Amino acid sequence: MDAALPLSSPASLARRRAALRHRRARRVKRGLMMAALALALVYTLFPYYWAIVSSTKQGDALFDRALLPALDLTNYRLLFANPVFMRSLANSVFVATSTTAISLLLGVSAAYALGRIEFPQRRAVLILVLMISIFPQVVVLSGMFELVQWLGLFNRPSSLVLTYLLSTVPFTTWILTSFIREFPRELEEAAVMDGASHWRILTRILLPLMGPALASTGILAFILAWNEFLFALTFILTDENRTVPVAIGLISGASRYEYPFGQIMAASVTVTLPLIVLVLLFQRKIVSGLTAGAVKG
Template sequence: MNAKKNPGMYYLQRTLFYLLVVVIAFYLLFPFFWALLTSFKRAGDLFLLPLQFITAPFTLSNYAQVLANPAFQRALLFSLIVAVGAVAVSLLIGSFAAYSLGRFRFRGKATILYIILGVSVFPQIAVLGGLFTVIRAGGVYNNPIGLIFSYLIFTIPFTVWVLTSFVRDIPGELEEAALMDGATPLQTLFRVLFPVMTPALVTTGLLAFINCWNEYLFALTFMSSNRTVPVVIANYSGASQYDQPWGPIMAASIVVTVPLIALVLYFQRNIVSGLTAGAVKG
């Protein structure tokens, strides 16, 4: 009605809205675009003026140098092992915990949920010293198992909290029908609830994987030689102490970022379903 009475104001609002969208998109995407552009440029091109830098010839030498680096190859392998291991353990433990917290009533359940929430927002640096002592005493220092164990501190609370809210919204009739057919609680969880929980499992698993893949502090502290990707990229050095290899650094960053983007695009439907599950009651 207002748009019909004042079409000028309507078009002005739409123009301002799309202008705001363009500004936000530029602010979010420009750093990634500049990193991608830098990864295809030679070292000497980095000192050119912006317009000359953009129009400079492209080269794949930075990617060839990074992919041929044995330290980077080992880092990719260790990052994959640690991230997949931490996510698998977190989903397994988190599913059992979420099933208990979301389906059963017992004393102290609210307290446990608040403790889980508190642990999930606890700063990593606060537990670094104690966790380092535990890992050294357990004999898993500089071992992917020790790093997986350290990552469970922030992946399990996040997984439990998200999955618990999802389990609460699953209709109880599904579980009752399975129990009536003679299924045990474990069979009900694995054969009935897990297929229904697929969107939430994909969402929490992917977000936990991204956190583990990009984690730097624990990987730097608990691994002396078997470095993960963020640590290797941060310690990337040039031919001399005065050489700052921004091109290879950006190429390595793009190489480790593209798989995450591909995973998000591939599972985008499951992610949207998992994030919006339970948002509407009815």
């Protein structure tokens, strides 16, 4: 009498059970990662969404807990009809754009010298650049105030361009130096054999390859200059020369007892939206630029 043969051996059953446990663990891990990502997105984006909701409310409606916007654009109409705010918006565009352009120009030149040209003090210069970027604004505020007055730039938007370079140039120099160091030296050696100068190598060979790094550093420098408050509050006195962060802080109501929360939220949404659009448009170049030099080989 033949005995019934088992469909599978104990070793095969053990492997199947292990594979099943592995798949379940992967599903649980994936679910936890998705939940953590959703929580991070809600934590990050909900304040901006609540600002949008609050900017569409008036009066007592600001105290409601409704999560949907009221679709009332009165605060935005009042904001765009305010010449002081529109002037400050134009000042911020000028200051941030000028700061970004000058920072990239100086940063690219310094990064090429620090990343490609051999000289004994190169490491000391890099450390010095890092030390400059570490100083808090309050420490250098009095010295920059004296410098701005001596140059005759007090109460002028150009004074902000000068002071913002103190933080943006070291930042761009560090990132671009790391990026330039990753380029193969064969590119420069071939250009040197053809008689190319350092400036020609930088502008004709390396600069066209630095799109991701320029995009990442440029956008981050623009954001730093766009959002800066302390220097803008200290060096600018009149409404026609102020930038957006200070203008938002000085928005007042019709009386001393009124706090224009709706208009402040509308202004915050207005000045933040261009930054979000820029980051979304250049997000791939920002990531590739910031991770340049992180992986060897």
